[in-house]
Amino acid sequence: MGTPKSADVIVVGAGNAALVAALSAAEAGATVAVLEAAPKTTRGGNSRFSGGIFRIAHDGMDHLRPLLTDEALVWADKVELDPYPPERYLHDLTVTSHGQSDPALIGELVHRSYETVAWMKEQGVRWELVVDKLFDPDNFDPDETYTLPPGGALRATHEGLGLMHDLFAAVDATPAIEVVHDAPAHDLIMDGSACRGVRVRGQAGFAEYRGSVVLASGGFESNPRKRLQHLGTGWDLVKVRGTAFNMGTMLDAALDAGAAPSGHWSGAHASPLDADAPPVGQLALTDKLSRYSYPYGILLNRDGERFVDEASDEVWLTYAKTGSAIREQPGAWAVQIFDQRTVRLLEPRYSTANPVEADTIGELARKLDLPVAAAERTVEAYNAATTADGEFEPFVKDGRSTAVALTPPKSNWALPLDRPPFVAYPVCCGITFTYGGLHIDTDARVIDTTGRAMPNLYATGEIAGGFFYHNYPAGSGLVRGAVFGRIAGISAAGGR
Ligand SMILES: Cc1cc2nc3c(=O)[nH]c(=O)nc-3n(C[C@H](O)[C@H](O)[C@H](O)COP(=O)(O)OP(=O)(O)OC[C@H]3O[C@@H](n4cnc5c(N)ncnc54)[C@H](O)[C@@H]3O)c2cc1C
Numbered sequence: 026m027g028t029p030k031s032a033d034v035i036v037v038g039a040g041n042a043a044l045v046a047a048l049s050a051a052e053a054g055a056t057v058a059v060l061e062a063a064p065k066t067t068r069g070g071n072s073r074f075s076g077g078i079f080r081i082a083h084d085g086m087d088h089l090r091p092l093l094t095d096e097a098l099v100w101a102d103k104v105e106l107d108p109y110p111p112e113r114y115l116h117d118l119t120v121t122s123h124g125q126s127d128p129a130l131i132g133e134l135v136h137r138s139y140e141t142v143a144w145m146k147e148q149g150v151r152w153e154l155v156v157d158k159l160f161d162p163d164n165f166d167p168d169e170t171y172t173l174p175p176g177g178a179l180r181a182t183h184e185g186l187g188l189m190h191d192l193f194a195a196v197d198a199t200p201a202i203e204v205v206h207d208a209p210a211h212d213l214i215m216d217g218s219a220c221r222g223v224r225v226r227g228q229a230g231f232a233e234y235r236g237s238v239v240l241a242s243g244g245f246e247s248n249p250r251k252r253l254q255h256l257g258t259g260w261d262l263v264k265v266r267g268t269a270f271n272m273g274t275m276l277d278a279a280l281d282a283g284a285a286p287s288g289h290w291s292g293a294h295a296s297p298l299d300a301d302a303p304p305v306g307q308l309a310l311t312d313k314l315s316r317y318s319y320p321y322g323i324l325l326n327r328d329g330e331r332f333v334d335e336a337s338d339e340v341w342l343t344y345a346k347t348g349s350a351i352r353e354q355p356g357a358w359a360v361q362i363f364d365q366r367t368v369r370l371l372e373p374r375y376s377t378a379n380p381v382e383a384d385t386i387g388e389l390a391r392k393l394d395l396p397v398a399a400a401e402r403t404v405e406a407y408n409a410a411t412t413a414d415g416e417f418e419p420f421v422k423d424g425r426s427t428a429v430a431l432t433p434p435k436s437n438w439a440l441p442l443d444r445p446p447f448v449a450y451p452v453c454c455g456i457t458f459t460y461g462g463l464h465i466d467t468d469a470r471v472i473d474t475t476g477r478a479m480p481n482l483y484a485t486g487e488i489a490g491g492f493f494y495h496n497y498p499a500g501s502g503l504v505r506g507a508v509f510g511r512i513a514g515i516s517a518a519g520g521r
Contacts, residue, residue, distance in 0.1 A: 029233035032058040032203070034517040035223050036239045037210045037275055039063070040070030042486025042506030043241035044192040045141075048148050049514025050239070051201040058234055059202060060225060062209035062242070062270045067308065069193070070243055071267035071458060071487070072503065074311045075185035078155055079507070080176045080500030081138035082111040088139075089154070089179060092146055097153035097182070104156060109175035111135045117176060117498040121342060125289070127491035133467045134492065134501070137508045142179065145507060149198075150191040151182035159317065159340065160420070161373045172420040177341045177499050185311060188503070208232075210242065212278040213482070218473055220282070220482035237481040237517040240471070241510060244459035244487040245273025246293065247305070255290050255461060263352060264298055266315070266455040267306040276488050279463050283473045284482070288490025290461030294497050295348030298455030299378055300358060313374045316452050317344050320438050321367035321419070323407055324452075326354035329390060329399030331407065336437035339422055341499035345457070352454035360393055360451045362386075362404075365444040370419050381449040389447045406431065408441040458502060462490030469513035483517050485509035 034050040036043045039061035047057045061068050083089055085108040086101055093101065114135045118126055146152060155178055156162055162171060181188035196202050211226040214233060222235035245251040246265060251273045253261035280286060299314040320336035320343075333350045337343055351359045363371065383389035390400035410427035417425055417440055426436045463471050463484045470478035486506035493501070 027232055029222070029235050030058065031235040032056045033236055034239060034514070035060065035234045035236045036241055037223060038070060038240070038242035038486070039068050039204060040241065040243060040486060040506065041072035041188060041192065041503050042510040043239070044196055045145065045507045045510030046239045046241055046485055046514040046517070047202050048192070048195055048199065049511045050518040051199045053515050053518035055201065055518035057202045058236070059196070059204040060208040060210050060223065060234060061204060061206050063206065063268070065206045067268070067270070068206060069189040070271065072506070073185045073189040073308065074267035074306045075188070075503060076158060076312050077181035077184035077188045077503070078158070078177050078500035079138070079142050079179050079181070079504050080114065080498060081142055081179060081504060082109055082114045082135055083139055084108045092142060092152045092179065094151045094153060094182060100154045100156050103171070104154065105170055105172045106178050107175045114138070114176065117342060118501065121496040121498050122494040125494040127287070129467050130465070130491050134505050134508050138504050141504070141508045141511055144511065148192070148195040150188060152179055153182045154178055155180045157373060159372055160370060164369045170420070174339055174341050210275050213238065213282050215282045218283055218477070219480035238483065239513045239517050240275050240279060240463070240482070240484040240488050241486045241506070242275045242488055243268070243271030244462065245276060246271055246456045246459050248272040252456070255459070256293055257291060259352060259357065260293070260456070262357070263295065264302050264453060264455045265305045266296070266298060266312065266457050269305045271458070271487065276462060279471060279482070279484070282479070284471045284479060285464040285474045286461060286490065287464035288461045288492065289494040292460040292493070292495055293349070294345045294457040294460070294493065294502070295352065295454050296344045296457060297347050297351060297361070297452040300451035300453045301379070302453070302455060310377070313377045315374065315455070316361060316378070316450055318363070318371045318375065319347070319361045321370050322361050322363035323404070323435070323442060324359050324361055325395065325400060325403060326359050327356050327395065329395045329403055331403055331433060332359075334433045334436050336435050336439070342496070344499065345497040346495060348454040348456070351452060357454055358451065360395070360449050362389070362442065362447055362449045364442050364447050366440050368448050375450065378450050382446045384445045384447070386447060389449055393449055393451070404442055407435070408443060411439045411441045458487045460490065460493045462488050464491065465489045465509070467512070468516045469509045470516060481517070483513040485513045
């Protein structure tokens with residue numbers, strides 16, 4: 026072991042949560058060492074793979090305008106956006122988590138969401154509107170109004186790649202922050218419940234970094250063994266949408282040191298992913314293999330059966346649980362089927378897929394190796410349950426549901442599937458991140474099993490539990506990491 030190094034604050038990880046914590050600690054006057062397990066080329070965690078969407082509470086477009094770059098302002102006059110008040114944000118978090126989120130933590134997340142992204146803008150992060158994620162604006166009828174989902178309207182320019190580019194640029198411009206790559210933290214240096222630093226695993230021994238510690242090293246989604254252990258049988262085999270580096274090492278180290286576990290340990294954010302996606306995310310593709318247009322079609326499993334209400338709510342409130350529903354099907358596989366009524370509405374990123382096309386459902390089923398009679402029966406039953414009542418409105422929940430008893434129902438956008446050619450996209454389950462983590466308080470302090478804060482130990486981002494259960498509103502992960510990263514940085518620097 027070499028001579029221990031020291032900084033006022035040691036940040037473990039180099040994703041969004043970590044770099045926000047580092048910038049915040051430096052702003053509070055601390056020297057900071059950022060320890061990143063990955064080499065420089067693949068640094069930045071899931072944050073770099075992300076769509077860069079930040080779900081924040083706001084009062085409508087005029088409230089967002091001051092955050093946007095000049096280029097992004099062009100869109101502000103072309104699209105519609107309802108306000109997203111804190112109460113609605115809290116409602117969405119509460120409903121998706123079945124009421125199990127820690128009220129104090131989600132209250133802090135929501136109420137500090139806007140001010141945190143405004144502060145990130147001051148650090149150099151550029152913001153724009155999410156105009157081309159779910160729909161391709163070039164495909165619109167000029168009479169159609171493009172309405173942004175109020176909770177999913179803001180993102181970092183150039184998505185996760187741009188977010189991490191801007192955050193690393195801010196970090197590099199801050200002399201008080203040093204980033205160390207290829208530095209996998211292995212365990213904590215503890216003195217009873219008080220944290221004194223971190224031990225980093227090197228090729229030929231350990232290196233010690235001494236200081237207050239902010240853990241921002243992600244969940245355990247990249248680790249098949251831990252997925253099997255906590256999420257259950259079959260989860261070891263799912264594909265990982267993002268980074269290969271979030272192994273849960275420091276989550277376990279903190280628990281071993283006495284930290285209390287919190288949250289939904291058997292739950293994870295998992296969404297529909299192209300069936301041909303690689304086993305782990307690739308930065309050249311980031312999130313371009315996600316497949317979120319299923320509310321405009323139907324989902325069939327290998328038996329040719331529907332198994333989920335494809336449109337129980339707006340897609341940003343359902344996609345994070347739909348991956349798990351696909352994983353439960355035979356072969357952990359499903360296929361999204363569209364016809365010519367809605368195919369123009371598919372996300373632009375569907376262009377990365379190789380769809381299967383046919384003029385009849387029977388022919389499509391044959392090409393997909395599905396039982397033909399079952400697939401035909403399912404589509405006939407679905408079509409018979411659709412109704413001509415109510416207008417199809419693609420960009421808002423239209424309430425156009427299947428009208429007669431159908432199991433499962435389809436609650437919105439239930440157009441019949443009858444305009445060939447039919448187009449099919451095979452999908453699997455892609456895990457995004459895990460929900461179980463460390464118990465923290467609103468000062469981002471790690472709480473131990475006796476209910477007391479552990480001196481000098483803080484946590485933010487995916488490694489913290491108590492926020493998300495069962496499901497998740499899109500864009501809350503980055504905000505959670507940023508809000509509590511900013512708090513953790515100040516706390517660890519001794520200012521809170
Ligand atoms: C494809 C995809 C799209 C997404 N889109 C969005 C979106 O648009 N909006 C949204 O809010 N969320 C999105 N998410 C989720 C979001 O990316 C995460 O919730 C968020 O990035 C987590 O941030 P974090 O900083 O906690 O973790 P990460 O960004 O994953 O960072 C963890 C860091 O810790 C490092 N690390 C791990 N172990 C160690 C160790 N032992 N020692 C040192 N370093 C370690 C990793 O290398 C990494 O740098 C998406 C995720 C994916 C995969």
